[in-house]
Amino acid sequence: MPRVKVARKSTSIDMTAMCDVAFLLLTFFILTAKPRVEDPVPVDVPGSIKEIPIPDDGLIVLTVGEKKVFFTVDGNDVRKSVLQQMGEKYGVQFTPQEAEKFSVLPVFGVPIRQLKGFLALDAEQKKGYQQPGIPRDSISDELFNWIRESRLAAKALHNTELRISIKGDSKEEYPTIKDVIAILQRQEVNKFSLITTLRGAAKK
Amino acid sequence: MAELDTSGGGKKGKKVRSKKQSTRVDLTAMVDLAFLLITFFMLTTTLSKPKAMDLAMPDKDKDKQEQFDVAASRTMTLLLGKDNKLMWYIGEPGKSAPNTEYYGANGLRKTLIEKKAEVQQKTGKFMFVIIKPSDKSVYKNLVDVLDEMAITNIDSYGIVDISPVEIELLKRDGLY
Numbered sequence: 001m002p003r004v005k006v007a008r009k010s011t012s013i014d015m016t017a018m019c020d021v022a023f024l025l026l027t028f029f030i031l032t033a034k035p036r037v038e039d040p041v042p043v044d045v046p047g048s049i050k051e052i053p054i055p056d057d058g059l060i061v062l063t064v065g066e067k068k069v070f071f072t073v074d075g076n077d078v079r080k081s082v083l084q085q086m087g088e089k090y091g092v093q094f095t096p097q098e099a100e101k102f103s104v105l106p107v108f109g110v111p112i113r114q115l116k117g118f119l120a121l122d123a124e125q126k127k128g129y130q131q132p133g134i135p136r137d138s139i140s141d142e143l144f145n146w147i148r149e150s151r152l153a154a155k156a157l158h159n160t161e162l163r164i165s166i167k168g169d170s171k172e173e174y175p176t177i178k179d180v181i182a183i184l185q186r187q188e189v190n191k192f193s194l195i196t197t198l199r200g201a202a203k204k
Numbered sequence: 205m206a207e208l209d210t211s212g213g214g215k216k217g218k219k220v221r222s223k224k225q226s227t228r229v230d231l232t233a234m235v236d237l238a239f240l241l242i243t244f245f246m247l248t249t250t251l252s253k254p255k256a257m258d259l260a261m262p263d264k265d266k267d268k269q270e271q272f273d274v275a276a277s278r279t280m281t282l283l284l285g286k287d288n289k290l291m292w293y294i295g296e297p298g299k300s301a302p303n304t305e306y307y308g309a310n311g312l313r314k315t316l317i318e319k320k321a322e323v324q325q326k327t328g329k330f331m332f333v334i335i336k337p338s339d340k341s342v343y344k345n346l347v348d349v350l351d352e353m354a355i356t357n358i359d360s361y362g363i364v365d366i367s368p369v370e371i372e373l374l375k376r377d378g379l380y
C-alpha cells in the first residue's frame with residue numbers, strides 16, 4: 001500500500017505586513033510617551049469623580065507633600081527666563097550653563113540661595129538630596145515670586161495665561177494647602193485646579 | 205508586496221546573467237524586537253491621565269464690597285475635623301446643634317441630599333454650603349467634600365476660614 005505523502009509546505013510566513021504594523025504602533029507609543037516626572041516627595045493624589053483631563057501644556061504645578069511645596073512650570077524657554085528674572089530679583093547671578101541646566105529641570109523645591117548648589121549636582125545626587133521645599137513665608141516671598149515671574153514670563157514669551165494647579169498629597173494637613181491658596185489669592189489667582197485621579201466606580 | 209520578482213526571466217537569452225540573490229529577509233527577529241518595544245512603551249505610558257478639579261475662590265479684595273447675605277436658615281456649614289470626621293450644622297454657630305458625620309455615600313452625601321431637599325422645600329431657594337476646613341483636617345477631606353458637592357449637584361458653596369467659635373465646637377466633640 002502506497003503511503004500518502006503530504007506535501008510539505010514552507011513554514012515561513014511573509015512578515016512584512018506584521019513588521020509594518022509593529023513599527024507603526026511602536027512609533028505611536030514612542031511619540032506619545034511622556035517621561036514621567038518623579039515627585040521629590042511621595043504624593044498620593046486623592047480621588048474624585050471629576051473627569052476633566054488636565055491640559056498638556058501651559059501649566060504650573062505646585063506639588064505639596066510633607067509640608068513642602070515644589071514648583072514645576074512647563075516650557076524650557078519659560079523656565080530659563082524665570083530663572084533670570086528671579087536671579088535679578090534676589091541678587092543671585094546664574095551662569096548660562098546653570099540656566100541651561102535649570103531649563104531641563106522638571107521639578108524643584110529649594111530656596112533660591114541654594115539653587116546654585118542644587119544645579120551643580122548630577123542626576124544621581126539630586127535624587128538623594130533632601131529638598132527643603134520652596135519657602136512660602138512672606139518675608140522672602142519666594143513661592144509667590146516664582147509663580148508671579150512664571151506667569152509674567154509666559155505672558156511675554158507666548159502670550160498665554162498659565163493655569164495653576166495644586167497636586168497635593170491626600171494626607172497633607174490643611175494649613176499647608178491654605179498657605180498655598182493664600183499665596184495664589186494674593187496675586188489674584190482665584191481660579192485654579194486641584195489635580196485628582198479618577199475614583200473607581202465602586203464608590204459612585 | 206514589497207518583494208521583487210526573483211524567478212528570473214527564463215533562459216531564452218544568451219546573455220550571461222549574474223545569479224540573482226533572493227531579497228527576502230527573515231523578519232522574525234525584527235518583529236520580535238518591535239513587539240518587545242511596543243510592550244515596553246505600552247506598559248510605561250500612564251494610561252490614566254490625572255484629572256483636574258477646578259476651584260474658584262471668592263475674590264479677597266472685592267469681598268468687602270460685594271458681600272451678600274444668605275439667610276442663615278439655608279446655609280449649611282461643614283466643619284472638617286481630624287480623623288476623617290466632620291461636623292455640620294444649619295444656621296448660625298452656637299444656635300443650632302452640630303452633628304458629627306463621616307465622609308462617604310452613607311454619611312455626608314446622604315445628609316447633603318436630605319438637607320438640600322429640606323431647605324428647598326422650606327424656603328423655596330437653593331441651599332448654600334460653607335466649607336470650613338480646620339487645621340487638623342487633611343487635603344483629602346477637602347477634595348472629598350468638593351467631590352460631594354459635585355455629586356449632589358450643589359452649585360453654591362464656598363471655602364472659608366474657620367472661626368474660633370467653631371474650633372471650640374470641634375474641640376468639644378474631640379474632632380480637633
